[in-house]
Amino acid sequence: MSPSRKPAKKQYPLPQRVDFKTWKDNLERSLKPCSPVGQAWDRWLEKQAEFYKSFGDTERAQRDSLFELAYLMTRPQLASDVEKKKHDYAATKLGELLPLMESALGAIKACGSQVVPEDGTPALDLSELSRNLEDSAFHIQEALRFLVKPRGRSANALSHCVMFLSDLGSCKVTEKDALALTRLLMKAHGFQEDDLIILSGFSRKSFSIDSISREPKRTGTAHKRVQALISSKFDMVESLLESRRIHKKEPPFNPALYKQKQD
Numbered sequence: 001m002s003p004s005r006k007p008a009k010k011q012y013p014l015p016q017r018v019d020f021k022t023w024k025d026n027l028e029r030s031l032k033p034c035s036p037v038g039q040a041w042d043r044w045l046e047k048q049a050e051f052y053k054s055f056g057d058t059e060r061a062q063r064d065s066l067f068e069l070a071y072l073m074t075r076p077q078l079a080s081d082v083e084k085k086k087h088d089y090a091a092t093k094l095g096e097l098l099p100l101m102e103s104a105l106g107a108i109k110a111c112g113s114q115v116v117p118e119d120g121t122p123a124l125d126l127s128e129l130s131r132n133l134e135d136s137a138f139h140i141q142e143a144l145r146f147l148v149k150p151r152g153r154s155a156n157a158l159s160h161c162v163m164f165l166s167d168l169g170s171c172k173v174t175e176k177d178a179l180a181l182t183r184l185l186m187k188a189h190g191f192q193e194d195d196l197i198i199l200s201g202f203s204r205k206s207f208s209i210d211s212i213s214r215e216p217k218r219t220g221t222a223h224k225r226v227q228a229l230i231s232s233k234f235d236m237v238e239s240l241l242e243s244r245r246i247h248k249k250e251p252p253f254n255p256a257l258y259k260q261k262q263d
């Protein structure tokens with residue numbers, strides 16, 4: 001059964017997309033190199049550079065390449081309302097297709113996957129088609145889990161930068177500095193102050209996914225929104241991987257067995 005497509009309860013207008021050079025210029029004007037936020041940015045750049053150098057990819061480890069990585073990680077994927085309608089239409093058609101596929105699959109299975117032509121001649125074996133329909137229906141369901149937002153809210157500034165924000169958790173950056181840095185990145189994309197309120201007012205405690213998930217008693221609307229959004233993103237990815245494993249009838253991943261195979 002396909003998820004319902006409810007109208008958005010709150011609309012967050014998309015800023016006009018800026019190109020990489022404009023974004024980089026905007027960011028560099030805002031960043032103060034010796035400030036805590038500037039140091040947080042340098043720490044992220046250093047960590048990413050180390051990662052690419054460990055694979056021998058010195059080109060991606062260059063400063064401009066890392067700037068572009070941050071640009072792509074935080075840039076809104078839709079550039080206009082016209083583009084949004086095009087992608088919404090694709091998601092809508094997938095939602096409409098799913099019940100039709102499920103109905104056809106049920107009808108084929110009801111015939112034991114051996115469907116007799118209307119003139120009564122020998123049956124056509126549709127076992128392979130049935131398997132293909134099952135796979136297609138499964139992948140459509142997976143896609144709709146990401147494409148359709150059940151709570152009916154359009155994305156705010158935080159939604160666009162959540163992966164970058166979580167990535168800062170491994171750089172030993174405080175919550176306050178991580179969110180202040182992310183504010184500058186999103187402001188460089190053209191988001192206004194009213195859109196960035198969600199990225200304000202955090203404590204100095206070390207920012208990480210673990211610290212967020214293990215501190216359910218912390219209060220504050222902003223913190224709860226960040227916690228809920230980051231947790232939901234990672235929970236959805238984990239759930240998606242698990243559902244694929246079950247669909248493909250694969251055993252759970254066992255790190256010990258994997259290490260033995262590597263050895």
